[in-house]
């Protein structure tokens with residue numbers, strides 16, 4: 632989600648939204664994001680030059696999904712997940728995480744990722760989007776401490792995991808639709824072309840949709856920053872709850 636990520640970062644710098652909940656500075660977040668950007672740039676280059684670009688694409692999706700679906704991980708889990716990857720080292724993925732303190736009480740919200748405690752209450756990374764973190768709610772989980780437990784760095788949480796949660800949820804829902812209606816929806820691809828946008832939908836009557844999810848409360852602010860893909864695409868914006876789906880429709 633390269634363009635959307637840029638918007639997140641711009642928003643972050645403009646509004647300094649993180650200052651309330653974390654001691655992490657915007658500079659620190661930029662440094663943490665740079666670690667991910669280095670991997671992304673390397674894979675984008677390989678995608679153009681490698682004789683197996685599909686494999687590079689698969690490994691990128693593996694990495695991105697891992698960061699979204701595993702805001703907490705362990706060294707053993709990282710090794711297992713990236714054991715067969717040719718272009719990504721488990722160790723460099725591990726560097727996108729911080730070590731948890733021994734016996735630290737760790738919590739996660741399935742809607743917005745790792746939580747932190749402030750004044751005895753659990754708080755999320757973006758209170759304007761997700762702000763009810765009572766411990767008895769079904770989407771709040773306590774993470775049992777174990778040797779080697781790590782938590783996503785704040786910059787990766789903000790930039791990759793938080794926007795990634797609705798991306799993966801939409802992908803999973805569309806996968807169900809694809810199973811039900813394979814004659815209409817032929818295929819769905821996540822982060823095609825190493826992150827040109829979020830989702831690519833192939834419809835069997837020959838049209839293709841390029842979908843980006845934008846976390847903008849104000850549609851007008853989003854429209855100012857959008858440009859259609861491929862020149863001739865028809866740009867459509869859908870709004871659902873807090874999220875805007877930016878869809879470029881073009882012929883296959």
Ligand SMILES: [Zn+2]
Nearest residue numbers: 740743755761
């Ligand atoms: Zn939350």
